[in-house]
Amino acid sequence: MVEDVLTEAENKMNKTLEVLKRELASIRTGRASPALVERLQVEYYGVPTPLNQVATISAPEPRLLVIQPWEKGMIGTIEKAILKSDLGITPTNDGRVIRLAIPQPSQERRKELVKVARKKVEEEKVAIRNCRRDAVDALKELEKEKLISEDELKRAQEKLQKITDRHIEEAERIGASKEQEILEV
Numbered sequence: 001m002v003e004d005v006l007t008e009a010e011n012k013m014n015k016t017l018e019v020l021k022r023e024l025a026s027i028r029t030g031r032a033s034p035a036l037v038e039r040l041q042v043e044y045y046g047v048p049t050p051l052n053q054v055a056t057i058s059a060p061e062p063r064l065l066v067i068q069p070w071e072k073g074m075i076g077t078i079e080k081a082i083l084k085s086d087l088g089i090t091p092t093n094d095g096r097v098i099r100l101a102i103p104q105p106s107q108e109r110r111k112e113l114v115k116v117a118r119k120k121v122e123e124e125k126v127a128i129r130n131c132r133r134d135a136v137d138a139l140k141e142l143e144k145e146k147l148i149s150e151d152e153l154k155r156a157q158e159k160l161q162k163i164t165d166r167h168i169e170e171a172e173r174i175g176a177s178k179e180q181e182i183l184e185v
Contacts, residue, residue, distance in 0.1 A: 001142055001148065002148060002152060005135050005138045005142070006135065006156065009135035009160060010163050013128050013131050013167040016124050016127045016128050016131065016167070016171075017124070017167060017170055017171060017174065019127075020121065020124040020171055020175075021174060023120045023124075024121075024175070024178045026039060027116060031102070031181075032059040032061070032062060032100070033059060033065075034059055034065065036065065036102075037051050037057060037082065038050060038051055038052035038057055039051070039052070040081055040085055041081065042054055042077055043077050044074070051067070051078065051081070054074055054078070055068055055069040055070060055074065056068045063103075064100070064101055064102065065100040065102065066099055067097065067099075068097045075095070075096075078091075079093060082098070087100075088109075089101070089102065110182055114183065117178045117179055118175065118179070120175075121172065125168050125171050128168055129168075131164075132161070136157060136160065139156050139160070
């Protein structure tokens with residue numbers, strides 16, 4: 001029972017780290033990455049749809065993204081969505097594909113992006129702590145129902161704290177590497 005609670009908590013924390021990696025991938029650095037735009041919401045027959053579900057996104061060069069809609073009529077809609085987003089990039093199209101030239105961000109913009117990255121890391125650390133809190137509540141419930149002893153509860157909480165610390169360190173490491181990538185000129 002205790003192992004089940006700890007395993008479930010660890011799985012939730014791992015998923016939180018995956019979310020963090022995806023979130024940080026969408027933050028613009030000097031390099032082109034399809035992750036920058038794939039979650040962008042585009043109006044598709046009146047339904048907001050992620051861009052990666054209506055077009056192919058590729059990065060043929062380090063500073064260029066090419067978006068090829070599956071339907072030619074989507075080009076204008078996709079352009080509007082890109083202009084409305086906070087990317088700060090102006091799209092160009094040739095009637096078949098949309099090209100996004102990724103400019104080198106200014107030093108000021110880099111500092112803003114680092115703040116955004118730190119905020120996302122902090123949000124995920126809070127999510128990890130929430131997983132720990134839920135697991136502690138579950139363990140206390142087991143002890144209250146006399147399914148585990150007080151000593152088992154203490155040992156399980158110590159294990160849980162070690163798991164939590166490890167995941168928080170990993171989140172900080174992921175965040176630090178993203179900061180390094182953003183500040184790289």
